[in-house]
Amino acid sequence: MPAVPVAFEIVSLAVIVLILIADIVLAYRRPHVPTTRESTLWVVFYVVLALIFAGVLLVVDGPDHATEFVAGWLTEYSLSIDNLFVFIVIMAGFAVPKKRQQEVLMIGIILALIFRGIFILIGAQLIENFSWIFYIFGAFLIYTAITQAFGNEHGDQTDTALIRFAKRHLSVTDEYDGGKLRTTVNGKRMFTPILIVLIAIGATDVLFALDSIPAIFGITDSPFIVYTANIFALMGLRQLYFLLGDLVERLKYLKYGIAFILAFIGVKLILHALHENELPFLNGGEHITAVPEIGTGLSLGVIVAAMAVATIASLISIKRNPEASLADLKPSHIAAERERQAEEEERAQHHD
Numbered sequence: 001m002p003a004v005p006v007a008f009e010i011v012s013l014a015v016i017v018l019i020l021i022a023d024i025v026l027a028y029r030r031p032h033v034p035t036t037r038e039s040t041l042w043v044v045f046y047v048v049l050a051l052i053f054a055g056v057l058l059v060v061d062g063p064d065h066a067t068e069f070v071a072g073w074l075t076e077y078s079l080s081i082d083n084l085f086v087f088i089v090i091m092a093g094f095a096v097p098k099k100r101q102q103e104v105l106m107i108g109i110i111l112a113l114i115f116r117g118i119f120i121l122i123g124a125q126l127i128e129n130f131s132w133i134f135y136i137f138g139a140f141l142i143y144t145a146i147t148q149a150f151g152n153e154h155g156d157q158t159d160t161a162l163i164r165f166a167k168r169h170l171s172v173t174d175e176y177d178g179g180k181l182r183t184t185v186n187g188k189r190m191f192t193p194i195l196i197v198l199i200a201i202g203a204t205d206v207l208f209a210l211d212s213i214p215a216i217f218g219i220t221d222s223p224f225i226v227y228t229a230n231i232f233a234l235m236g237l238r239q240l241y242f243l244l245g246d247l248v249e250r251l252k253y254l255k256y257g258i259a260f261i262l263a264f265i266g267v268k269l270i271l272h273a274l275h276e277n278e279l280p281f282l283n284g285g286e287h288i289t290a291v292p293e294i295g296t297g298l299s300l301g302v303i304v305a306a307m308a309v310a311t312i313a314s315l316i317s318i319k320r321n322p323e324a325s326l327a328d329l330k331p332s333h334i335a336a337e338r339e340r341q342a343e344e345e346e347r348a349q350h351h352d
Helices: 006-029 034-063 063-093 099-130 133-150 162-168 192-217 221-236 237-246 254-275 296-320 322-327 331-351
Strands: 182-185 188-191
Touching: 006 034, 006 099, 034 063, 034 221, 034 296, 034 331, 063 099, 063 192, 063 221, 063 237, 063 254, 063 296, 099 133, 099 192, 099 221, 099 237, 133 192, 133 254, 133 331, 188 192, 192 221, 192 254, 254 296
Parallel strands: none
Antiparallel strands: 182 188
């Protein structure tokens, strides 16, 4: 497949960088808890922006890369929602003040873009030089799908070995001081808990990059499509955090939809590896052309269907038994939700 025109890549990345810079400036100049309306408008804006990008890509470069982008973007978006769930756990576990969560989330998103960019470069080089890497990517995604569906895939990100190490070797106060990373306590300079939160979020970003990069390379081999799909999936994640809140955890079937997508792409990667086989102990090192290849169109349909079924099933479950869904929330999540409700009541009283 021909590469995406270089001029289009340069212009696209320049525009995306400008949008990201504008978003960062807004997050730091106006630290606040976004309203539901504000969050909804921003999420819709970024979704429409991704669809416009896909449309322009369709006109400039044809349907193949445009379809790959949409399929990759939806895959990364679904994994980003899973990432969002862990962010909620971290924010609640460390009791990050609501007003400062935008800033922390913005840093988390920037770290995610950096880590994914690094993994994309590594993945592209591996694919170019070692075709058998698709076997490993496929097996890893199938393993991840199993742990996603039947286990606690990411564990408690507020009490990892890395967090315990940081707390033991760094002077960290128990109190926040606005958005400051360092503060003075009894004449001594100490880190605020924001540093520990950023370490937890950074570690989470690395874990999700390990999942997401093999998944999207199962859809396209274009590093440009891979990275832009990741950027568009992460843009608006901060607003989606405030829009969905604890609803993310209450969508209890979502993890099965994500697991199915990962397993499907894992199988697709293994089939592709067999089709392009060069391993000497398999079929004498010859391509196994009898093995079917799964096209991008079919992949897109499976991704959309899996997420739709998982989301609808979860919403039906919530509607039928909302109290049971609430009971599934961890105590820290319930405390965070009560804090949010108290802030909304205080804001309403202030307006009155």
